Amino acid sequence: MNSVKRLAKIVFIISFILCFIVLSNIIITKINDKKEYDYFIERAINNDNMTHCENIKNLRFSVLCYSEFIKKGDGCDNENSENPACLIALAADNQDELFCDKVFPPENLPYNLECRVTIFIERYTDEGFNNCCNIK
Amino acid sequence: MKTEHYLILSLIFLSILSGAMYYNTVLVDTQAYVPSVYYLQDKSLQDDDITRVETSYAFKRPVEIAFASIIEPIIGVRQSYSLTNLILLCITSVLTYFYLRKLFKNHEQKQLIAYVGAILCATALPLIIYATRVLVDVAGYVTLLLGLIIIDYFLEKKYPLWTDHLKISLLIGFFLLVRDAAVILYPYYILKFLLRRGFNLNYMSKKIWSLWPLIFTLVPQLIFMWWFDVGFLLAGKSTMITSGKYSLLGWLKFFIVHFAAFHIAWLFAILGLINDKDKTRRFFYSIFSLSAVIYLVGIQFVALTSPRFSMVLFPVVFALAAYGIIIIADKLSDKIRIIKINQTTIILVLLVIYASISFIGAWLYPAHGLISEDAGGDIVLKAVFNEIQLKIGGLFA
Numbered sequence: 001m002n003s004v005k006r007l008a009k010i011v012f013i014i015s016f017i018l019c020f021i022v023l024s025n026i027i028i029t030k031i032n033d034k035k036e037y038d039y040f041i042e043r044a045i046n047n048d049n050m051t052h053c054e055n056i057k058n059l060r061f062s063v064l065c066y067s068e069f070i071k072k073g074d075g076c077d078n079e080n081s082e083n084p085a086c087l088i089a090l091a092a093d094n095q096d097e098l099f100c101d102k103v104f105p106p107e108n109l110p111y112n113l114e115c116r117v118t119i120f121i122e123r124y125t126d127e128g129f130n131n132c133c134n135i136k
Numbered sequence: 137m138k139t140e141h142y143l144i145l146s147l148i149f150l151s152i153l154s155g156a157m158y159y160n161t162v163l164v165d166t167q168a169y170v171p172s173v174y175y176l177q178d179k180s181l182q183d184d185d186i187t188r189v190e191t192s193y194a195f196k197r198p199v200e201i202a203f204a205s206i207i208e209p210i211i212g213v214r215q216s217y218s219l220t221n222l223i224l225l226c227i228t229s230v231l232t233y234f235y236l237r238k239l240f241k242n243h244e245q246k247q248l249i250a251y252v253g254a255i256l257c258a259t260a261l262p263l264i265i266y267a268t269r270v271l272v273d274v275a276g277y278v279t280l281l282l283g284l285i286i287i288d289y290f291l292e293k294k295y296p297l298w299t300d301h302l303k304i305s306l307l308i309g310f311f312l313l314v315r316d317a318a319v320i321l322y323p324y325y326i327l328k329f330l331l332r333r334g335f336n337l338n339y340m341s342k343k344i345w346s347l348w349p350l351i352f353t354l355v356p357q358l359i360f361m362w363w364f365d366v367g368f369l370l371a372g373k374s375t376m377i378t379s380g381k382y383s384l385l386g387w388l389k390f391f392i393v394h395f396a397a398f399h400i401a402w403l404f405a406i407l408g409l410i411n412d413k414d415k416t417r418r419f420f421y422s423i424f425s426l427s428a429v430i431y432l433v434g435i436q437f438v439a440l441t442s443p444r445f446s447m448v449l450f451p452v453v454f455a456l457a458a459y460g461i462i463i464i465a466d467k468l469s470d471k472i473r474i475i476k477i478n479q480t481t482i483i484l485v486l487l488v489i490y491a492s493i494s495f496i497g498a499w500l501y502p503a504h505g506l507i508s509e510d511a512g513g514d515i516v517l518k519a520v521f522n523e524i525q526l527k528i529g530g531l532f533a
Contacts, residue, residue, distance in 0.1 A: 120170045
C-alpha cells in the first residue's frame with residue numbers, strides 16, 4: 001500500500017470516528033434538551049411559575065419556555081430579571097433591538113447578538129425560536 | 137475503496153468536524169445578513185431594516201444571500217446560511233486538494249503533498265472559527281480557488297484572445313458579488329499575464345493594452361447597484377480609515393492575527409519555501425503572495441483585521457506548508473529508520489499537532505466582548521488572555 005493510501009485510510013478512520021462521536025453527542029444532547037424542556041415547561045405551566053424555565057440548560061428551549069409566559073403579558077421580574085433567556089424572550093416579544101443593548105452590554109456579546117438576530121427573525125417569520133441561541 | 141475515495145471522504149469528515157464547533161452561531165455582520173434575506177424575498181420590511189440592509193456592507197455581497205433567500209422557506213434563515221457554508225467548506229477542502237495536485241503536477245509526491253495541504257486547509261483555524269457561522273466568508277474562499285483554476289486555465293493558452301480576458305473580467309466581477317476577497321485575483325491575473333516571459337519590459341508594455349476588457353469587470357457590480365439602487369462596494373469605507381489602524385499597536389494586531397491564523401504552519405511553510413526550487417511554483421508563490429499582501433494591508437486600513445481575511449493566503453501557505461511537512465517527514469524517516477518510524481507516521485503526528493492547535497485556538501477565540509476596529513495588538517492579547525482565564529477556569533470550576 002503506498003504512503004498516500006495509508007495516510008488517507010488512517011485519516012479517514014480517525015475522522016469518521018470523531019465525526020460519529022461528535023454528531024452522536026449533538027443528537028443525544030438535543031434529545032435530552034427536548035426531554036428537559038418538556039418536563040420543566042409542564043411544571044412551569046401547571047404551577048403558573050415561569051421560574052421553572054430557568055432550570056432548562058439549553059438557552060433556545062429556555063427562551064421558548066419563557067416566551068409562553070411573556071406572550072401572556074408577564075415580564076422578567078424578581079428572580080427572572082437577569083435571566084438571559086427571559087430577557088431574549090421579552091426582547092423578541094417587544095420587537096425592540098435597543099432593549100438587547102440595554103440588557104446585554106458589550107462584554108456580553110454573544111447574548112447581545114443572539115438577542116438582536118432573534119428579533120429580526122421573529123419580526124418577519126414564524127420560525128419561532130427554532131434556530132435561536134447557539135451560544136458557545 | 138480506492139485511494140481517491142478515502143482522500144475525499146476523509147476531507148469531508150474533517151470539514152464537518154471543523155464546521156461543527158461554531159455551526160450556526162452569529163457575529164456582528166449576521167445582523168445585516170439575516171434581514172437581507174427577507175429583503176431579497178420582497179417581504180415588507182420596516183424602514184429602519186430597509187436602511188440596515190441597503191447601507192450595509194454585507195448586502196454588497198448578494199450571491200449567497202440570494203441563495204439563502206431561496207432555501208430559507210424550507211430550513212429557516214440561519215440554517216440556510218450555515219448549511220450552505222458547511223457544504224461549501226467540504227467543497228473548499230476537496231477543491232484545495234485538486235488545486236494543489238495541479239500545482240505540484242511535476243512532483244513525484246504530488247498526491248501526498250496535495251492531500252496534506254488539503255488537510256491543513258480543512259482543519260485551518262480561520263475556517264473552524266468562521267466558515268459555518270451565519271456569514272459568507274467560506275464562499276469567498278471557494279471563489280478564490282475557482283478563480284485561480286480558471287485564470288490558470290485561460291493563461292495556459294499561448295495566445296489568449298480578448299474574449300478570454302472578457303470572460304475572466306466578468307467572472308471576477310461576479311465573484312466580487314460573493315465576497316470581496318476575489319479582488320486579489322486582479323493583481324494575480326495581471327501579473328501572471330504580463331510576466332509570462334519573465335520581466336521583459338518591451339513585452340509587458342505591448343501586452344498591457346490587450347487587458348482592456350478588464351473594464352467590463354464592473355458590469356456585474358453596476359447591474360447590482362442599478363437594480364437595487366445601492367452604493368458602490370467601497371462606499372463609505374474612507375471614513376473607516378482611522379489612526380489606530382496604522383499605529384504601531386495596530387500593526388502589532390495585524391501580525392498577531394495573521395500569525396495566529398496559521399500558527400505552526402508558518403514554520404512548515406518557511407521550510408517549504410527554502411526547499412521548493414521549482415521555478416513555476418516560485419513564480420506562483422511570489423505573485424500570489426504579493427496580491428494577497430496588498431489586499432491584507434488594504435483591509436487593515438478599511439476594516440477590522442481578523443483571521444477570516446487570512447484565508448486569502450491559504451493557496452500559498454498551505455502549498456508551502458504541505459511541502460515543508462513532506463521534507464521534514466522524508467528527512468526524519470531517513471534518520472530514525474532504526475526504530476522503524478516511517479514517513480506516514482511523521483506526517484500524521486505533524487498534522488495532529490497542527491489540527492490540535494487549530495481546534496484549541498478556535499476554542500479559545502475571544503468571543504465574549506467586542507474588539508473595536510481601532511484596537512491594537514495589546515487589546516487583542518488581553519482579550520485572548522481573558523478568554524483563556526474564562527474557559528480554562530471554567531473547566532476547573
